[in-house]
Amino acid sequence: NAGVTQTPKFRVLKTGQSMTLLCAQDMNHEYMYWYRQDPGMGLRLIHYSVGEGTTAKGEVPDGYNVSRLKKQNFLLGLESAAPSQTSVYFCASSYPSNEKLFFGSGTQLSVL
Amino acid sequence: KQEVTQIPAALSVPEGENLVLNCSFTDSAIYNLQWFRQDPGKGLTSLLLIQSSQREQTSGRLNASLDKSSGRSTLYIAASQPGDSATYLCAGRGGGGKLIFGQGTELSVKP
Numbered sequence: 427n428a429g430v431t432q433t434p435k436f437r438v439l440k441t442g443q444s445m446t447l448l449c450a451q452d453m454n455h456e457y458m459y460w461y462r463q464d465p466g467m468g469l470r471l472i473h474y475s476v477g478e479g480t481t482a483k484g485e486v487p488d489g490y491n492v493s494r495l496k497k498q499n500f501l502l503g504l505e506s507a508a509p510s511q512t513s514v515y516f517c518a519s520s521y522p523s524n525e526k527l528f529f530g531s532g533t534q535l536s537v538l
Numbered sequence: 539k540q541e542v543t544q545i546p547a548a549l550s551v552p553e554g555e556n557l558v559l560n561c562s563f564t565d566s567a568i569y570n571l572q573w574f575r576q577d578p579g580k581g582l583t584s585l586l587l588i589q590s591s592q593r594e595q596t597s598g599r600l601n602a603s604l605d606k607s608s609g610r611s612t613l614y615i616a617a618s619q620p621g622d623s624a625t626y627l628c629a630g631r632g633g634g635g636k637l638i639f640g641q642g643t644e645l646s647v648k649p
Contacts, residue, residue: 430581459637469582469627469639484636516581526572527629527637529581 428452432517432530439507439537447502447533449517457520458500459484459527460492462513469516475500507537540565540632544640551618552648559613559643561628566606569631573602573613576625576642585626586613618647 430451439445449458459474461484471484475494489511491503500519504511517530541564551557561571570589574582586595586602588611594603601614611628627642 466641468641469629471636474636518582526584526587527574527582528584529574531581532579 430517430519430528430530432515432533434533435531436534437536439504439535441508441537443507443537444503444505445507445535446504447515447517447535449500449502449519449530450498451500451517451519451528452498453519453528454497455519455521455528456497457522458494459518459520460490460500460502461516461518462486463516463532464513472502472515507535509537511535512537540568540630540636540638542628542630542638542640544626544628544643546643547641548644548646550646550648553618553620555618555647556614556616557618557645559615559626559628559645561611561613561630561640563609563611563630563632563638565630565632566609567632568604568606571602571604571611571628571630572637573600573611574627574629576627578624582627615645618645620647620649623647 460472461469473492478497493501515533518527520527572587573585576582588604599616625642625644629637629639631637
């Protein structure tokens with residue numbers, strides 16, 4: 427039972443490049459989330475999904491897109507990376523929204 | 539808008555001491571509150587989840603309480619050990635279902 431798996435673990439991009447972060451969970455969770463964690467800012471919700479085929483905006487959605495084509499996968503895309511998107515990105519999943527969250531180990535992204 | 543605050547930002551204690559970490563939130567219409575542990579370079583691990591109808595939850599040496607009327611939650615760690623050193627975050631789930639995190643308390647337990 428792997429839990430929540432994020433790939434890649436590290437990535438360096440140049441400004442304007444695009445990339446996709448993949449999150450996979452094997453716990454049959456309905457809810458999935460993407461957070462970013464920045465020093466002094468805490469964890470902030472980017473986008474989330476309450477089920478296959480659904481997505482919704484969080485606190486800081488600008489510059490990101492997401493897709494949930496399969497229940498077990500939640501993809502986070504950066505179409506044109508900016509230095510302000512340098513951060514550690516975490517994916518999480520849960521059963522219905524009032525249950526505890528399970529987190530992946532994070533992706534450290536640097537945009538130069 | 540829900541805001542979650544954790545004070546202090548950092549705490550250092552000697553091994554064996556009992557300690558309390560504090561979390562305050564502004565919106566009393568909270569569905570649940572979770573405490574997480576984060577080790578350096580790692581993801582978050584959920585420690586305890588308190589539903590709005592509950593007053594406290596216990597797991598081993600950890601006890602978390604929730605007082606909605608005062609907008610406060612505490613995490614009590616008994617007989618602290620060096621392995622407890624980590625950053626502890628609380629997160630409240632309010633209206634709309636969004637989970638709002640505090641900025642964490644970095645705990646260091648000295649041998």
